[in-house]
Amino acid sequence: MSQQGYVAAPPYSQAQAGMGGYSAGFGNPPPQSHYGAYGSPPQGYSAPPTGVLKPPASSSSGMPPPPVSSQYGANIQQNGAHPHSFPPPVASAPSMSPYGQPPQSAFYSMAQAPPPTQQLTNQMSAMNIGGYGTLDVGVFYTHALSAAPQQYHTSPPPAMGHPPLSPPGQQLSSFGSPPPMATMGSVAAPPMGMSGPPGPGVHQPPLGPQGYPQQPGFFGRPQMAGPQSGAFPGGFPGGPAQMAGPPQKKLDPDSIPSTTHVIEDDQAKRGGQVYVTNIRGQVPPLVTTDFTVQDQGNASPRFMRCTTYSFPSTADLAKQCKVPLAAIIKPFATVPKNETPLYIVNHGETGPIRCNRCKAYMCPYMQFMDGGRRYQCGFCSCVNEVPVQYFQHLDHMGRRMDLYERPELSLGSYEFIATLDYCKNNKPPNPPAYIFMIDVSYNNIKSGLVKLICEELKTLLDRLPQEEGAETSPIKVGFVTYNKILHFYNVKSALAQPQMMVVSDVAEMFVPLLDGFLVNFQESRAVVNNLLDQIPDMFADTNESETVFAPVIQAGVEALKAAECSGKLFIFHSSIPTAEAPGKLKNRDDRKLVGTEKEKTLFQPLRGVYEQLTKDCVAQGCCVDLFLFPNQYVDIATVGDVPSHTGGSIYKYSNFQVEVNGQQFVSDLRRDVEKSIGFDAIMRVRTGTGFRATDFFGAVYMNNTTDVEMAAVDCDKAVTVEFKHDDTLSEESGAVMQCALLYTTIGGQRRLRIHNLSLNCSSQLSELYKSCETDALINFFAKSAYRAMLNQPLKTVREILVNQTAHMLACYRKHCASPSAASQLILPDAMKVFPVYMNSLLKTPTLVGSTELSTDDRAFHRLLVNAMGVEETQVLLYPRLIPLHTMDVSSDAIPAPVRCSEERLSESGIFLLENGLSMFLWLGQACPPDLIQNLFNVPSLGHLSSEGMSLPVLDNAHSRKIHSIISSISQQRATSMKLLIVKQKDRSEMLFRQHLVEDKGLHGGASYMDFLCYVHREIRQLLT
């Protein structure tokens, strides 16, 4: 049986022999003392379990656990399409784990301290996860080595003293060839490598013109001062050629850690496998890896990812390493079809069982005792009475007999039905409403946008989200058009014609009609379609170019208030709101501020009206989605403020033309309207003793320090949560966290979505570094930097980022790596590509600070990143560059990406680049004419005009293949990307080149190589 098949079946389905999620050791004493590491060959599912199956129970094919019933009670429903029961997940055997994990008890690993051997194994597993799987100290070495990886880490971490030095004759990582000690000396000596003893002089970077001037105290050490060209303030000098003293040697770019290799290696090692979440502190596969998750007590990495899966045990250690401790939580993440949807638990009128003291919800980390009459909270250690109706006997292992019948006792993620206590005013909520608010000023009419929106809505309204199994959507819809004044429409089904009501007093916004404004589309279809037909004509002759904005949002909130429901406003807006009204804005795009102390003000939203609006929206559960169609500056920092605090999305289509951007906009709108979403949400992250959530980043609103309020939360929105110690953590109990999200479903049901995750704790920093996740780290750094820039000069923010990078790596070097020459750059294996991501972050339009960049673009980018999950920030900061000229048209696969550098382009090539927001097709000057013919139906590149090129769909293998690649990429992304075709050496090529993140930035910022050298030198400074 294939692994896919194995997982595609619900893990709790009882009727399938040999299937099921939990290893048979669940509860049995582990029959083996050896725990396989990830690196060990996976043991196939086909291997029949031997000798550890539980005694057969009710079903001949399933193997339920001890004496309990194998079905969930009537109080359990499944939140999804599979109407399966929830029988015990026991039929699997120890060897079933794809990673060769032994039948170790999930219960054991989560609820109790793992035995030393298990910890060791976990540690070793973690070690092996990183790319090359060889070095416990992550010594940085060349690819030549990866062909013959060495297993160094045969001893456990504290034994770091055993240097993982290369055997004689084995060159680990010479930086360039020949060994460039002397030539590299001018910058930082060989920044990496273990190739022999450092030559004379390498420890002392000579002064010279290749220094890092201008930044007293931080980027620039005084002794390194010197001229530099083309670098932004705080930047780095030019290309590699500048780095080496005479004689100049070109450094081998292949010798520095490669993101594409790390991604490929993880895919090769863990791709296509089942990731079982039964081990505390287990590091999941990379976000780029294709894997299947089976929940066995910890939330899927789709819902929660952490910067490290082993927290330092004390605040001092955390301070020492400066590695941020954070979780990136995507509570509504899309679950692939072959994974089990969340189960829904109903504890009846009494509501979910919670700890009396810390209010944590019942979960696998609660420890039952006293014959089942009491339980100890895994978060605050409070001992609670088990409510009578929830009582259950314990088995000889001290576990509840109904463990496998109850998702809340055995799974990482599940939902509870909330009682009226969890509803506003103790009343069940109404289903939410969607209000479409269309700017009908001159520009939008002229561009054809209004007509496009109205046409699209006619079909889109049939595709509003529905409850599972329902025929129609419970969501009501309403319509507003506006310019300087607002027009509301009565579309009650009884009317023959829609009725318009105008509100021209925008200072005191009110909703002129209640009955007939929000309607069920199915019932009012005729009137609504009639309205949508009329709107473009009604305003066809408009000359009005001024608009209001804040009153539009105000009108939406008031309408939802009147209807006593939550909902979403879809605002289609084009210009800076200059009409006389609350929230009126003026152009404050002053590029002279760029690079000054006041640059931050460009990104600070104007407060006042907008701040109050945000509060009103959040209180009402009113999410604001903003579709912008600007021809010039619209002050995105301000108009995007309400959306970015209400769980809303912002889309931008500059200089909108129906023919050019129409399709992209329509795709975005469709996806946005249809996507899975919860309303009026409030999230709380609880933690075990010793640490707590201290900061939150996302499209959220914080009224106090603990409650994360979101007017709505959809499948793309992620909240990044930072943790701090307030006491010593216990290595035995680890670090547990529980994210509880209270929200209203589209059907108007109040629910609690719970995600639990357990991490390890250690007094050894090496554990932390081994369990780091670079992609999660960079998500945290991006969001925290983008927030910091509102209050600090960008230069300071950039300096902090670089400083922290150097500090984290220096600490590793000092405390975890084996002794080695100072000339070597030593990176933790799990963080070896961290510098390339960090450097890319520093070069993002938002942080780079160039007067050439549009302020709105920078503000837009800032708000987007703020709501992103790990997957989105990963590809944004390291785009995929895919060679297409060598693709195999007979294969379904997307060709392997290459490194994001100009060096990887070839004149005779064609490349596709995507970062989740933009997509480019780059055509080399000498790309083969037959390929051009196949893709564009013209005989050569010269026949393609440089402007407005599009990619036709043609009937040949190459054309089909490339369209299939593009569509497959598009499906993976949250927003639709418009394909931009650029020819090598054309002016538009600049747009493409700014995404080659390993190169020197077009608007400033160092190349990857330079950055690495610079960081290396900083590390050496810190260590001396």
Ligand SMILES: [Zn+2]
């Ligand atoms: Zn508690």
